[in-house]
Amino acid sequence: MRNTFAKIVWWLLPTTLLACAGDPPPAKQTSSTILYMDKPAASWYEATPIGNGRLGGMVYGGVTRDTIRTNDDTFWSGEPRDLQRPGTYKVLPEIRKLLLEEKNQEAQNVIDANLLGPWNQNYMPLADILLEWPGDGNVSGYRRELDLNRGVVTITYAQNGINYKRELFASYPDQAIVMNISTDKKNAIEFTAGLGSQIESGVKVEDGQIVIDGQAPYHTDPNYTGVHPPVYKEGKGMRFEGRLLVKQEGGSLTPSGDKLHVKDATSATLAFMAATSFNGFDKDPYTNGKDEKAICRKYLTSLEAKKYSDLYKAHVADYASLFGRVSIDLGESAEAALPINRRIADYKPSMDPALTALYFQFGRYLLISASRPGSQPANLQGIWNQDMQPAWSANWTINCNAEINYWPAEITNLSECHAPMFDMIRETSVDGAKTAKNLYNSRGWMAHHNLDIWRTTWMVGGTGLYSLFQVGGAWLCQHIWEHYLFTLDEDFLKDHYDLLKNASLFYLDNIQTDRDGYLVTSPSESFENGFVKPDGETGWACIGSAQDMQIIRALFENTMKAADILNDGAFKEDVSKAYAKLAPMKISPRTGQLQEWNDDWEPSNPASGQVGHGWAFAVGNQITLRGTPELAQAFRKTIDYRRPGYSYNSGSWTGTFPAVYWARFEEPDSVQRVIDRHFDLALSPNLTCEFMKSWQIDGNLGITTAITEMLLQSHAGEISLLPALPAKYPAGSVTGLRVRGGYEVDIFWKDGKLTKAVIKADRTKKDEVIPVRYGGIVKAVKLAKGETVILDGSLE
Template sequence: MITRTAPAARWLEALPLGNGRIGAMAWGDPAAARFGLNESTLWSGTPGVDAGRRTGADVAAAARAESRRLWAAGDVPGAEQALGALGASWGQAYQPVGDLHVEVPGAVPGPRELDLDARLHRVRTAGGDHLSAVSAADEVLLHAVPLAAGDVLRVRLESPQHEEHRSEREDGLDVILRVPSDAPPGHAPGAPGLAWGEDASRAAVAVRWRREGERALLVCAIATSWRGLGERPDRPPTEVLAEAAATAEAALARGEEELLARHASTPGEDAFALRLPGAALLEEVVAYGRYLLHACSRPGLPPANLQGLWNAEVRAPWSSNYTTNINLEMNHWAAGTAHVPAAAAALEEYTALLRRTGRDTARRLYGAGGWTVHHNSDPWGYSDPVDGETRWAIWPMGGLWLELQLEDLARFTGLPAAEVAAQRMPALREAAAFALDLLHPTDGDRLVTVPSTSPENQWRTPEGTAVALTEGSGMDRWLVRGVLSSLLAAAEVTGAAEDDLLARARAALPRVDGPRIGPDGRLQEWHADLEEPEPHHRHVSHLAPVYPGTEALAPGIEEAATASLLARGDEATGWSLAWKACLWARLHRPDKVEDLLTLFVRPAETADGERSGLYPNLFSAHPPFQMDANFGIVAAVAECLLQSHRGEIELLPAVPPLLASGSVRGLRARPGVAVDLDWAGGEPTRLVLRALGAGAAGEHRVRWGGRTLPVDLPADGAPVAPDLVGR
């Protein structure tokens, strides 16, 4: 439950509602209610809007060859500049619908709350409760309020989009909006302004209201010209408006009581509850993060973007789209451990789109098989590098990371290993095909990725120039080895016949280095031990083998990762704090986890400006606002309470004093085990395990501290509560 004593005075004080498609930021003034509206499928541009700007195969081949020549000659800045020819365009931007205003004469502000379990916003007033929800059952924002006799609602819609149609009457409002046909990001070098051509998405907003005795009910439906991921959004505006109007009228006819009952009874995620008696704010933040992920992701629609579902700006920071070098993956780290399968399904469907569009990019830019996506994308399937600096633009490994993310999420389903492997094999084959074609020989028998960068970071040449280009960065090595290993493991489980691709993967894997320890005792990020212009850089990509990686680590790697994290320091952007907390949890350092959690929950706004932390509505600050950290911190706390990547179920592996006692219901362990856990003083006091499917049935080793306990789980999903106290 998120509670506030007064209405919001600005967007970052409003509280979010969502059903995976429609988002609404509730400001909470009962006399002048305001809802910032979003719809997950409303984006600028269309598929192929960038086609005329894409780099051709001949230009790309020449750029790669020139880059290799300059690299071999020792001219790293020149080699990097040559690769800039690969990126010539940009992804599109997530768009706001506008603001819906509902005025209720005479209403006096009172305390407000966001009930996370009921998915309901409530303002308590002397005249009665003002209730708001975004219903998945009826696909509307509903707003029900007390209304004195003789009074009427006053309703208006304001939007930054181009208005093509508006009709108003006493009890209804219809609006058709057109969004930009092309929206270059504000940070793009020399980016042109917004384009407002006719070839663009439309949104129709239909608002209906009526009196019901001493109360009034308002519903708002939103429809768009969306036809699906990667499809041209060309539904006729009249059809879109007719759909929105029919949805609103059907919902209004049900009345307040039935709408609320249908909203409450809509199947949601399985129960999840965390209780932390010594850390009330952190308990709230974790529940909030899981609520947000559930509220902004569902199958058939774009997954949670950089701002989840909620965005007020036509040109939002970083276009509020998908950054695949950390943010999209972090959005879904908790989908397994905290069990949000709808989000995992949405990510799978989105990745399927990128596989389709990324095949052309792989062939055209790298002469490679399989598929690729770079650091930035959108629901139209943009997969080229963007026009920008090499340190973030030229990173062709997004496809490999997404496949490893999906590979891990599949381990939480409880499905038999052979079934999971059979499902994942085709995708793993494509990812491996691209990885193999990106590998080049170096230092005798070793293979490295070319081109390669370590996301958004740089190193300094002996001449003092900051550059990003490398060969076989630490993160690349983890990704390539992870994909090749997963493919070969799946082939073994399924009994797949040996073919050329499997043979190439088998031959290449031992020639790709795993994590390397540099002369200074830290994990090596680059091709060599190099000077860092920014030692405290926010990205810790070279530590990914520790987290989110799940493979066994060679001796000394954890110690080197510890040295790397200590050198990086604690202060960072919001999402980086969450990643570091996950890493420290994997390294069994509760003291450092506590340091990061303390930074995470501090106020983001200070007298000196903004920093990482939380805004008044608990959205996380990069700064500015980004939703990835709200999701990432759920994964971090889950990792403190339960780890299962080592082939066993480990309880309380990194519990700091802040989390010394508590209880959790609904955690998930690999390979699909539901876990309920109580603990006190850092020791487990009650444990209930349940297999979620045949693949999770059988004997599991449960470990905590220096103790282990075998637990046999039946295939029928019956709960098992082993005796912990007597052990």
């Protein structure tokens, strides 16, 4: 009995011992914050992601061999490149003339022959932490758990009568991946640690550390151009260094070639730190790079004197200060006790309501892990990549994917995680101003559809069907305005107003007059979609696609509002004149649908899943259910015809857009149908979103947004409570969500009906009267600055 009690006490030690006096109590563990596997990962898609914004790791959790695959968010192939071709704009009059003459095929041939540039570079894998354990692998009670409340992975199992435990996390305060190993038996820990990399590198042991250094390729091609080996050049390419510090209590630590061997230890702590020579998007990382070795030594000096308990407490306090702002309960079910891979494999639409809440919180976890102040923004795979040629280069695709990554930032109370996006916009505007001048003969700045870490904005290769997306920069600017609407931070707006102003200036110079006298983009394309004309001709090159015009209209509106706030009346007047002449959205007299093109054409592939002209409904607010009912119903007819929620596997953006569409149409069954398809078809065993056999993180983050919007909306000028609550969640709550205007909102419901809403005016600048909607009830609620109002189901 005594031995059993001792084992129970030991099993509690990692949480109870570390919860020192004065620490806040740990958040309650629920089915919306815990996911686990009952076996080690057999592949990348079963591993558990950890990250601190800059460093990412995928934890496999093996018992004889373990791997943690790491990434540094700045580690890319290539170097700054000048892709500008001065004078290219001289071909535009020919293209524009052909488009006005409806010679679209000829126009796109000229575009592809004259305007395209080289491909992006690739985001690189960094180093693998490699651990070897003695034994035959026969273990019992294996569990690899990710606790979203703490941002900690815990691996536990029993072997030969000994209970083993590993805790892992990626620390933002200490800029390291940390692992602690413990058992319930003294002097029972033995393992060998090493480092490796797919990158050309060398490994050595020094002073109780394993050190790896190497150099990224000078050039890599995207995976879709064919398999080409990376190109290495002496004196070219980004350098990196990684250090694995190993400290043990008891036993011995000895070098074994380029590895370290721990034997007979009572506990051990490993800390991996890494740095690259990246010194900004505009500096050669080899000849003008940072000293990656000095940066690593700085991390090491700060970290090596600290105890594991200090590292743990600093990490949990930092991480929980973000994650703990929002809680969600959508109901419990028996399935929640299953390993996450089983929950996904066995998922049925009528089952496991708690999986939706878990997916929501997992999305928030991924954004915290991949995007922190000072880091790069989350890319197509967030921060995690195992391939030398990752899908779509793991870049920032700004014709939707990069933006979708940040849809949850403000509404799920992670405003700080939005900061890297704003840094990228600022950096992009530098080359974007050159592209505006050289390709369009315009002032201001712009960007097309792809960015890498070197922030080049010229059109990439292939075809203009996707690379001619001249509103990428304008869409990025939507994030600046949204951040202001949620935070009301006028200092932020002042600091970023020039980006809005100069993005608008580009369109003031560049938009053209169409046959009806309206201002439009020319040349244009519509979100990688082709069209069919009434005479059967197919193509993609056009003028004034609806999505282009929606995004430019939003940019102009936001810029004019910012100009009002910041007293720039002269520029507002310039914008307002052009704004009045922008081509309006059109409803097809033939089909009653919202037109995707300036002309009434059919999509060549209606089932593609990409419905670009829903931008004004799902991203902006030029189309709203009650504010513009005619346009809303025309778009409803469009998606009834196009059925985007059924395309591909409803993964990535192919699920996120329709899920948000249906949330804003306030049709809960349709929202849930998309979520069900997403869970059934698009998820890997570790809960990451798979798209075309690759993790694409905007699927996770976009569905997180859709789940939020079925519970709370504020885009239409009112706070709307439970606008699209599916019947699957009859009772529940969500707390800590944010809405535009500087408010935080908590919502509680039972039997499918609102029971209580709490609205806190914690960021407002003055007393306000805000309309609050629940179903058909709308109430004007008076909120004094700093006040909290509690409403019941009748909004009283």
